[in-house]
Amino acid sequence: MSSTVITTDGLLPKPQAEEVNYLNVEHTISSWLLTGDHKRIAILYLISTTFFFFLGSVAAGLIRYELTSPAGVALESDTYNKVFTAHGVIMVFGFLVVAIPAVFGNFVLPLCIGARDLAFPRLNLGSWYMYMTGGSIILAGMITGGVDTGWTFYTPYSSMYSNTQVSLVLVGIFIAGFSTITTGINFVVTIHKMRAPGMTWFRLPLFVWAMYATSLQMILATPVVAITLLLVVVERTFKLPIFSPELGGDPVLFQHLFWFYSHPAVYIMILPGFAVVSELIANFSRKRIFGYHFVAFSSLAIAGLGFLVWGHHMFVSSQSMYESIVFSLLSYLVAVPSAVKIFNWTATMYKGNVRLASPMIYALAFLMIFTIGGLTGLFLGSAGSDIHLTATYFVVAHFHYVMVGGVSLAYMGALHYWWPKMTGRMYAEGIAKANAILIFVGFNLTFFPQFIVGYLGMPRRYHYYYFAPEFQAYHIMSTLGSSVLGLGFILPAFYLTYSLFKGKKAPANPWGAHGLEWETSSPPPVTNFLETPIVMDEVYDFDPVSEHAENMKALEKAEQAENTSEGQH
Amino acid sequence: MLKFPLAPPQASNIAKAYDPLFNTLLALTVIFTLIVCVGVIFFAIRYREGSKADRSRPLYEHLTLELTWTIIPTILGLVMFVWGTIVFIKMKNPPKDSQEIFVIGKQWMWHVEHSNGVRENNTLHVPVGRNVKLTMISEDVLHAFYIPAFRVQMGVVPGRYTTLWFNCNKAGEYHIFCNMYCGTQHSEMGGKVVAMEPKEFEEWLANGGQSSAPMSMEQAGAKVYAKVHCDNCHGKEDNLHAPSLYGIYGKRRVFADGTSLIADNEYLRESIVQPYNHITAGYGQTMPAYQNQLSEVDLINLVAYIKSLGSTIEPAPSSLVNRASAITEATHSNSSTTLKTNAEQYNEEDHNATPTHRGKAPAVGAIAAEGKDR
Numbered sequence: 001m002s003s004t005v006i007t008t009d010g011l012l013p014k015p016q017a018e019e020v021n022y023l024n025v026e027h028t029i030s031s032w033l034l035t036g037d038h039k040r041i042a043i044l045y046l047i048s049t050t051f052f053f054f055l056g057s058v059a060a061g062l063i064r065y066e067l068t069s070p071a072g073v074a075l076e077s078d079t080y081n082k083v084f085t086a087h088g089v090i091m092v093f094g095f096l097v098v099a100i101p102a103v104f105g106n107f108v109l110p111l112c113i114g115a116r117d118l119a120f121p122r123l124n125l126g127s128w129y130m131y132m133t134g135g136s137i138i139l140a141g142m143i144t145g146g147v148d149t150g151w152t153f154y155t156p157y158s159s160m161y162s163n164t165q166v167s168l169v170l171v172g173i174f175i176a177g178f179s180t181i182t183t184g185i186n187f188v189v190t191i192h193k194m195r196a197p198g199m200t201w202f203r204l205p206l207f208v209w210a211m212y213a214t215s216l217q218m219i220l221a222t223p224v225v226a227i228t229l230l231l232v233v234v235e236r237t238f239k240l241p242i243f244s245p246e247l248g249g250d251p252v253l254f255q256h257l258f259w260f261y262s263h264p265a266v267y268i269m270i271l272p273g274f275a276v277v278s279e280l281i282a283n284f285s286r287k288r289i290f291g292y293h294f295v296a297f298s299s300l301a302i303a304g305l306g307f308l309v310w311g312h313h314m315f316v317s318s319q320s321m322y323e324s325i326v327f328s329l330l331s332y333l334v335a336v337p338s339a340v341k342i343f344n345w346t347a348t349m350y351k352g353n354v355r356l357a358s359p360m361i362y363a364l365a366f367l368m369i370f371t372i373g374g375l376t377g378l379f380l381g382s383a384g385s386d387i388h389l390t391a392t393y394f395v396v397a398h399f400h401y402v403m404v405g406g407v408s409l410a411y412m413g414a415l416h417y418w419w420p421k422m423t424g425r426m427y428a429e430g431i432a433k434a435n436a437i438l439i440f441v442g443f444n445l446t447f448f449p450q451f452i453v454g455y456l457g458m459p460r461r462y463h464y465y466y467f468a469p470e471f472q473a474y475h476i477m478s479t480l481g482s483s484v485l486g487l488g489f490i491l492p493a494f495y496l497t498y499s500l501f502k503g504k505k506a507p508a509n510p511w512g513a514h515g516l517e518w519e520t521s522s523p524p525p526v527t528n529f530l531e532t533p534i535v536m537d538e539v540y541d542f543d544p545v546s547e548h549a550e551n552m553k554a555l556e557k558a559e560q561a562e563n564t565s566e567g568q569h
Numbered sequence: 570m571l572k573f574p575l576a577p578p579q580a581s582n583i584a585k586a587y588d589p590l591f592n593t594l595l596a597l598t599v600i601f602t603l604i605v606c607v608g609v610i611f612f613a614i615r616y617r618e619g620s621k622a623d624r625s626r627p628l629y630e631h632l633t634l635e636l637t638w639t640i641i642p643t644i645l646g647l648v649m650f651v652w653g654t655i656v657f658i659k660m661k662n663p664p665k666d667s668q669e670i671f672v673i674g675k676q677w678m679w680h681v682e683h684s685n686g687v688r689e690n691n692t693l694h695v696p697v698g699r700n701v702k703l704t705m706i707s708e709d710v711l712h713a714f715y716i717p718a719f720r721v722q723m724g725v726v727p728g729r730y731t732t733l734w735f736n737c738n739k740a741g742e743y744h745i746f747c748n749m750y751c752g753t754q755h756s757e758m759g760g761k762v763v764a765m766e767p768k769e770f771e772e773w774l775a776n777g778g779q780s781s782a783p784m785s786m787e788q789a790g791a792k793v794y795a796k797v798h799c800d801n802c803h804g805k806e807d808n809l810h811a812p813s814l815y816g817i818y819g820k821r822r823v824f825a826d827g828t829s830l831i832a833d834n835e836y837l838r839e840s841i842v843q844p845y846n847h848i849t850a851g852y853g854q855t856m857p858a859y860q861n862q863l864s865e866v867d868l869i870n871l872v873a874y875i876k877s878l879g880s881t882i883e884p885a886p887s888s889l890v891n892r893a894s895a896i897t898e899a900t901h902s903n904s905s906t907t908l909k910t911n912a913e914q915y916n917e918e919d920h921n922a923t924p925t926h927r928g929k930a931p932a933v934g935a936i937a938a939e940g941k942d943r
Contacts, residue, residue, distance in 0.1 A: 077753050150750045157710040245728030288629050316724045318731045321661045332646040343638040349612035351627040371605040375598040382653025388720040391748045456577050457717025459748040462756035473571035548624040
């Protein structure tokens with residue numbers, strides 16, 4: 001590391017006892033629940049998103065179990081509909097939208113730019129409370145009867161026909177939405193105003209760039225869905241004519257408003273995934289990311305164009321043909337920056353010194369899976385080929401390749417990458433690597449068959465398919481895969497928790513990574529840096545050539561030693 | 570045995586236009602996925618830390634390379650966009666000579682009406698080789714009409730008409746699915762397309778939704794009579810095995826235990842389902858009991874036929890009026906009873922409607938007032 005960081009070394013006597021850090025500075029419950037420290041808030045988010053992820057996964061498991069038989073196994077259709085709605089709502093609003101920004105963005109972003117905290121610490125804590133309030137209301141709705149509309153809440157079913165807890169859950173999502181908006185504002189202000197001296201825009205790690213793009217989308221898109229969902233509640237409660245044609249409304253209007261948010265929401269979910277993968281690939285290839293500017297600007301291009309493609313969800317909705325064609329064209333254009341990113345990440349490894357540590361395995365798995373997820377998006381972005389595939393399991397497979405294979409793998413990668421920084425402990429690397437491969441295999445086994453069964457015509461949100469038994473083989477494969485995948489998500493809970501108590505103490509920079517967050521101790525002190533760091537070097541300033549030369553020297557030495565020892569025998 | 574089909578049937582002109590588009594996209598997907606996967610694995614191995622591969626002059630930025638992998642995907646993307654749009658425009662514009670059929674979606678059934686007023690539920694009969702345009706609307710929530718084998722799908726929206734069209738090119742039966750979530754029984758809101766040769770279709774339409782002219786009750790009963798081989802024993806005259814049924818209706822029958830009854834509907838039905846309750850004097854317990862073997866419709870028709878036996882009046886001519894009674898359910902006797910409520914509900918709404926027998930067995934989607942065995 002060549003950036004000039006004034007640390008305690010030499011200035012202060014090394015403390016004998018354990019250093020005071022953000023974790024051990026205070027231990028009371030109120031010190032956690034009323035904290036303004038972005039790191040503690042990140043931990044609160046980590047625990048709560050994990051809880052929601054667990055609930056969503058249980059629902060997913062139930063769905064997969066139910067689909068092993070063409071006529072269902074255990075559930076009534078009404079219950080099944082509530083289960084898949086719960087899965088969608090909890091995963092999207094409770095986990096995917098929140099997970100990476102709120103956990104890793106919160107924890108790492110200020111560290112990455114050399115700031116002491118986010119710009120508005122109390123607003124940050126408020127975001128968590130809004131998230132928890134929204135989440136609790138959503139759960140209350142699920143417990144007191146559930147919702148059966150699907151996470152998309154299409155009208156007029158949601159506004160006039162469903163007699164489940166739609167209003168309550170929508171209010172929950174509405175409140176949770178504000179948590180996203182305030183987090184976005186916090187990030188944008190922090191990135192603009194709180195960068196350390198010398199941290200210019202083009203020295204920002206790509207993680208920060210993508211977080212910036214994400215935040216813009218959060219701020220601009222979330223209010224639209226918040227209002228839209230509120231309109232549904234208003235129509236349900238007061239029978240005001242908005243979406244229902246019986247009252248004089250327009251049912252398709254809802255879809256426009258909903259996807260105006262929810263398509264950007266896809267990028268709100270995936271851009272943080274890109275953010276993480278950029279970090280992982282650069283740091284574990286030990287090389288500056290290939291085409292830094294292209295990768296950075298592609299995030300912004302995706303964020304911008306992402307606002308203009310919502311209509312590709314509506315090719316069969318009865319929107320005009322010309323509208324569909326324009327949306328189709330724009331959808332093809334938004335695919336290009338994603339492709340650029342993939343190629344740049346792959347090229348980064350060229351002539352690097354690739355370390356296949358567990359976070360890197362997650363990143364590589366992400367690359368391969370996201371490529372398939374992105375390319376299958378082209379089938380759905382082209383109006384002609386979408387007609388047969390829309391709303392089938394092909395779509396289900398596609399967005400799970402993007403959301404689970406993309407976001408969740410990036411999330412797992414981030415968790416393994418920053419775990420030592422967050423907790424100060426190292427986990428068992430061997431089992432973590434094996435787990436990454438387990439998830440990769442389980443994931444593909446689960447979702448690849450769904451592409452085929454979707455192409456055959458299996459509609460999504462179907463409880464029964466006894467009239468089309470030819471679908472069953474693929475459903476069984478998918479369910480088998482999901483149990484492998486489930487195991488892959490359960491294991492980390494054990495070995496990571498174990499590491500908290502028995503893991504080796506983590507050094508400040510266990511990966512030899514480049515970035516300000518690695519220059520402070522693990523876990524970081526309350527103020528992140530004891531002295532404000534001054535950035536003098538470029539981002540990802542690795543030197544693969546000399547590093548390689550050193551590696552070769554070491555290798556030669558080892559060989560020589562081996563030869564001499566062999567000679568002695 | 571589990572089957573692993575890889576593609577749906579290709580049964581329309583739209584499907585013919587669609588599949589090359591899909592396959593090209595598939596090929597591009599496979600190629601690009603391979604490029605990325607091979608690249609990732611190859612680099613990860615060749616440039617793993619400590620490998621001897623050459624690292625001199627590493628690349629960090631390369632404008633030509635960036636432009637290459639920006640422009641090539643853009644061009645390929647635009648080509649696929651244009652192609653997809655051409656297919657899409659074809660899908661969206663039904664030819665002027667299309668035969669129009671109306672479809673109404675409601676929770677949770679499809680109601681179809683043909684131009685001459687023939688109606689059917691959850692089944693759509695179409696002619697092969699003709700352009701067919703569906704004009705659709707919903708009575709309640711959003712639905713979507715989806716025929717995978719034709720690669721056509723369109724939303725069915727309350728308050729406005731939507732259309733889709735196709736030209737089916739292969740006779741057969743294909744799935745219809747509702748592909749927009751619409752509530753409790755969404756997954757059961759489906760049925761089948763029955764694609765028929767044009768001549769057959771015209772006949773079907775002219776016969777009011779049956780593949781042959783409707784039958785009277787006596788005709789239908791005669792079919793049951795032949796099907797279960799009543800005539801093996803019951804001849805024109807009394808014989809060793811069984812009494813004759815000719816002219817039996819309305820006669821007093823004397824039984825082995827000395828009692829007697831008039832042979833009315835009730836008696837004839839009982840003698841079929843439980844023949845040993847009242848055995849005609851002089852005969853043994855040789856007739857099989859048809860309890861649960863024949864449906865009530867079959868029994869009513871059978872009794873009507875027996876009534877007509879030996880009478881001087883010829884069987885009544887066929888008429889459209891009693892076409893519902895022409896259902897011969899002899900083959901359906903094992904159809905599942907689950908989900909019957911659904912089927913009955915349809916019948917309450919419209920007595921000409923077809924009950925949809927979607928039992929746990931593969932699609933038995935019954936066709937409008939038509940027996941399977943004809």
